[in-house]
Amino acid sequence: MRLGMVLDLKRCIGCQACTMACKLENATPPGVFWARCLEKETGKYPQAKRVFVPVLCNHCQDAPCLRACPTGATTQREDGIVNVDQNTCIGCKACMEACPYEARSYLEEINGYYPGHITPFEEVGYKKHQKGTVSKCNFCKDRIEQCLEPACVQTCPAVARTFGDLDDPNSEVSRLIRERYTIQLRPEMGTRPSVYYIP
Numbered sequence: 001m002r003l004g005m006v007l008d009l010k011r012c013i014g015c016q017a018c019t020m021a022c023k024l025e026n027a028t029p030p031g032v033f034w035a036r037c038l039e040k041e042t043g044k045y046p047q048a049k050r051v052f053v054p055v056l057c058n059h060c061q062d063a064p065c066l067r068a069c070p071t072g073a074t075t076q077r078e079d080g081i082v083n084v085d086q087n088t089c090i091g092c093k094a095c096m097e098a099c100p101y102e103a104r105s106y107l108e109e110i111n112g113y114y115p116g117h118i119t120p121f122e123e124v125g126y127k128k129h130q131k132g133t134v135s136k137c138n139f140c141k142d143r144i145e146q147c148l149e150p151a152c153v154q155t156c157p158a159v160a161r162t163f164g165d166l167d168d169p170n171s172e173v174s175r176l177i178r179e180r181y182t183i184q185l186r187p188e189m190g191t192r193p194s195v196y197y198i199p
Contacts (some may be wrong), residue, residue: 001060002080002189003139004166004194005153007031007054008175014039014052015036021155027125030113032105034137035152054160056152057103058185058193059083068098072121080194083140089133096134100189104136
């Protein structure tokens with residue numbers, strides 16, 4: 001089994017629901033985004049349009065962050081998920097430098113969203129994070145272990161995200177890759193990402 005995702009850029013409306021679902025599910029502090037949606041305006045009036053590109057950790061088969069991590073804090077599970085153990089991470093940022101997708105965040109400070117106040121939600125959620133470490137998307141591994149989809153997939157109102165087993169030829173992600181034209185970000189890096197895009 002190798003888990004992966006297909007993102008249909010023709011369906012993405014740039015609503016940022018995926019970004020907010022990720023922040024809520026993972027209780028990431030201010031300034032930390034594991035799922036982002038990049039925006040670009042192309043063309044000229046009257047043919048101008050906006051293009052949205054959701055980005056996240058690509059859970060590469062040949063992940064350069066694995067080789068860069070000096071402590072073994074970055075590991076890869078059998079299902080392909082690249083994970084960071086914050087108890088082992090020393091915050092050297094070597095993995096951030098190695099990642100060609102800028103998918104990792106360094107937790108310099110863990111502050112609340114309201115100055116001088118930590119909400120009950122933040123008090124509970126921030127226990128998952130450690131100051132001075134690196135964090136990133138983990139495909140919502142806790143949800144997957146409960147047979148649930150990642151929060152960004154479940155929340156997307158445009159159904160632009162599809163998640164599943166890339167090794168299963170009958171899965172929806174495999175069917176989309178087989179039947180639609182797909183691309184991967186920065187293929188020249190040789191990382192073999194597990195995230196595909198339908199342009």
